[in-house]
Amino acid sequence: xxxxxxxxxxxxxxxxxxxxxxxxxxxxxxxxxxxxxxxxxxxxxxxxxxxxxxxxxxxxxxxxxxxxxxxxxxxxxxxxxxxxxxxxxxxxxxxxxxxxxxxxxxxxxxxxxxxxxxxxxxxxxxxxxxxxxxxxxxxxxxxxxxxxxxxxxxxxxxxxxxxxxxxxxxxxxxxxxxxxxxxxxxxxxxxxxxxxxxxxxxxxxxxxxxxxxxxxxxxxxxxxxxxxxxxxxxxxxxxxxxxxxxxxxxxxxxxxxxxxxxxxxxxxxxxxxxxxxxxxxxxxxxxxxxxxxxxxxxxxxxxxxxxxxxxxxxxxxxxxxxxxxxxxxxxxxxxxxxxxxxxxxxxxxxxxxxxxxxxxxxxxxxxxxxxxxxxxxxxxxxxxxxxxxxxxxxxxxxxxxxxxxxxxxxxxxxxxxxxxxxxxxxxxxx
Amino acid sequence: xxxxxxxxxxxxxxxxxxxxxxxxxxxxxxxxxxxxxxxxxxxxxxxxxxxxxxxxxxxxxxxxxxxxxxxxxxxxxxxxxxxxxxxxxxxxxxxxxxxxxxxxxxxxxxxxxxxxxxxxxxxxxxxxxxxxxxxxxxxxxxxxxxxxxxxxxxxxxxxxxxxxxxxxxxxxxxxxxxxxxxxxxxxxxxxxxxxxxxxxxxxxxxxxxxxxxxxxxxxxxxxxxxxxxxxxxxxxxxxxxxxxxxxxxxxxxxxxxxxxxxxxxxxxx
Numbered sequence: 001x002x003x004x005x006x007x008x009x010x011x012x013x014x015x016x017x018x019x020x021x022x023x024x025x026x027x028x029x030x031x032x033x034x035x036x037x038x039x040x041x042x043x044x045x046x047x048x049x050x051x052x053x054x055x056x057x058x059x060x061x062x063x064x065x066x067x068x069x070x071x072x073x074x075x076x077x078x079x080x081x082x083x084x085x086x087x088x089x090x091x092x093x094x095x096x097x098x099x100x101x102x103x104x105x106x107x108x109x110x111x112x113x114x115x116x117x118x119x120x121x122x123x124x125x126x127x128x129x130x131x132x133x134x135x136x137x138x139x140x141x142x143x144x145x146x147x148x149x150x151x152x153x154x155x156x157x158x159x160x161x162x163x164x165x166x167x168x169x170x171x172x173x174x175x176x177x178x179x180x181x182x183x184x185x186x187x188x189x190x191x192x193x194x195x196x197x198x199x200x201x202x203x204x205x206x207x208x209x210x211x212x213x214x215x216x217x218x219x220x221x222x223x224x225x226x227x228x229x230x231x232x233x234x235x236x237x238x239x240x241x242x243x244x245x246x247x248x249x250x251x252x253x254x255x256x257x258x259x260x261x262x263x264x265x266x267x268x269x270x271x272x273x274x275x276x277x278x279x280x281x282x283x284x285x286x287x288x289x290x291x292x293x294x295x296x297x298x299x300x301x302x303x304x305x306x307x308x309x310x311x312x313x314x315x316x317x318x319x320x321x322x323x324x325x326x327x328x329x330x331x332x333x334x335x336x337x338x339x340x341x342x343x344x345x346x347x348x349x350x351x352x353x354x355x356x357x358x359x360x361x362x363x364x365x366x367x368x369x370x371x372x373x374x375x376x377x378x379x380x381x382x383x384x385x386x387x388x389x390x391x392x393x394x395x396x397x398x399x400x401x402x403x404x405x406x407x408x409x410x411x412x413x414x415x416x417x418x419x420x421x422x423x424x425x426x427x428x429x430x
Numbered sequence: 431x432x433x434x435x436x437x438x439x440x441x442x443x444x445x446x447x448x449x450x451x452x453x454x455x456x457x458x459x460x461x462x463x464x465x466x467x468x469x470x471x472x473x474x475x476x477x478x479x480x481x482x483x484x485x486x487x488x489x490x491x492x493x494x495x496x497x498x499x500x501x502x503x504x505x506x507x508x509x510x511x512x513x514x515x516x517x518x519x520x521x522x523x524x525x526x527x528x529x530x531x532x533x534x535x536x537x538x539x540x541x542x543x544x545x546x547x548x549x550x551x552x553x554x555x556x557x558x559x560x561x562x563x564x565x566x567x568x569x570x571x572x573x574x575x576x577x578x579x580x581x582x583x584x585x586x587x588x589x590x591x592x593x594x595x596x597x598x599x600x601x602x603x604x605x606x607x608x609x610x611x612x613x614x615x616x617x618x619x620x621x622x623x624x625x626x627x628x629x630x631x632x633x634x635x636x637x638x639x640x641x642x643x644x645x646x647x648x649x650x651x652x653x654x655x656x657x658x659x660x661x662x663x664x665x666x667x668x669x670x671x672x673x674x675x676x677x678x679x680x681x682x683x684x685x686x687x688x689x690x691x692x693x694x695x696x697x698x699x
Binding site: 076077078079102103104119122123203204207208210211214216218222223258259262269273310311312317318319320321332333334 | 445470539643
């Protein structure tokens, strides 16, 4: 059986034109997808290949697991809910409701990827646009600390570099592509200009560009430690000022290197400064799945995009105080619920170790480093394959994920809903 | 004097903004023990964690390792708090009067957005000392912070008025987006100091590594600095005689902002 117009939930591109072939309740063919999307979709089946739940490593029923999870979470004084990037918005909404009910800290993968962009947005604002505008209008594309050729493989071909657009009739020929990074990555091949800066000098480069765009004269010595020459910076500043519609894509090379939120603030300010000369926009290269969605859900429900604490009964936001790495690293969290994410594999070791020390509940579609240390593991249906809901593309455009394969497992939304229900009952009893 | 002795180590962060002279004045020790604190997501009483003795005068001494106790002296307007041990986050945040002394280290955001009063920290301070909270337009606005040890990143970020003195080193972005005020660093001034600053003074006694948007102006003896140093000396801060006598190189910036700020670098002996 062939299914058209499948939406891929793997990375922030959220390509919505995939074709999937099903044979005997198993995904056997994927067309139009990139290598990452194909690998993610292939092999999913409608059969149960794992127990519905594990408690202390022993197979258990869903009901038993929900009960133990609700007990753990409602007894905790400083519980943490983390992850939520690879699930859909309706499930994320249940997680926020649970955090509110528990007086928990809720944080998402944003805090270790583009959280600094969120902080910068609060200070500067975010002069942004959608990928549709990029395709139809952008004649200058700058990738800073981002490697889409490997992280978002279809980005260049579908949204940015090669497609022909309304005001870009000749496609690639009408665009100039610049890559700024600390080493020549696979994306350098797609770029007209590659600028290699010194590691950890992003802020100085952006600051020098701001000065040049404001018409200040700089000395060669002032930019000596950026890794670029003054002529290279002047050339880039000139291109930025003279383009018709420029877009700056910022990646984790910028948000997670020395300076973090100040780097992204500098990038956002640079784009703001360019408004005096031309039309310019900035788009953070959001990574996996629906990480943009959890920012949106948290923002519309609490006012803050990540690192939100409910322990006083109302939402508070303070990255560094209420972000997962910090509450785990300082040994503050006394229980954790991990949804659709693998923090044990991705967070710093001291934070990962804490997850093994405290009672952790993990919801995931498959085994991971986190499910290995979790006290309670609940298997859920993969979003976009066996569960349907809303997903946000990296430019904040919502799309609808479809369910095209039945699953023996419940969705994240259903499991979280049952935990919310059980915690509510436990609260009422006390 | 009212004395609090930590008797139960909080298993999760304890938010204790009740520990201010304003809340203690005129209360018996039993009434002080009944003041509310937040232990994680549960309400508790101050007496669950501290043994209280004293008479409710606006002079508080706290003993014990308080690294997990947040908001000590936050919002206080009068009196004195002395912490014998480490203090947790948000020490004296948004305070407008009185004096806090810490015989140990302080956590992040000590004196953040304070409006007056004095904070003395014998050990080190964390990030965001006297700074602004995320998304907030202004940091510290009046008051004095003196740290004998070192401080973390973003010391005095978006600071509006007041004086911060750091005896040791500071991290990156000291005085970033500062609007006015003075920051003195006697150790190493961290990178990217004064990024985006509009006005204000950052004073350093080492050769600073400057952003490309700062420009050398002149070498001179700033009169205000001699007055400021003399005032700090009278408050007990160690000030070398040659800091009065020698000249300072003035760099103005940040030229991407208003450009009325300055980094003053001591010329050396």
